[in-house]
Amino acid sequence: MDDQICAAAVWNAARHGLDGPGFDVVEARAVPAARLLDRLLL
Helix, strand or coil, X not given: CCHHHHHHHXXXXXXXXXXXXXXXXXXXXXXXXXXXXXXXXX
C-alpha cells in the first residue's frame, strides 16, 4: 500500500475516530470505521 494512503488513513482516524471513515485495505476504499471494527471483532 502507498505510504501516502497510510498516512492519510492514520490522520483521518485521529481526526474523526469511529464516527468517520476508515480505509479498508482489502476493498481499497473508504468505508465507515464501525464496519471495519465489526469485521475485526468477528
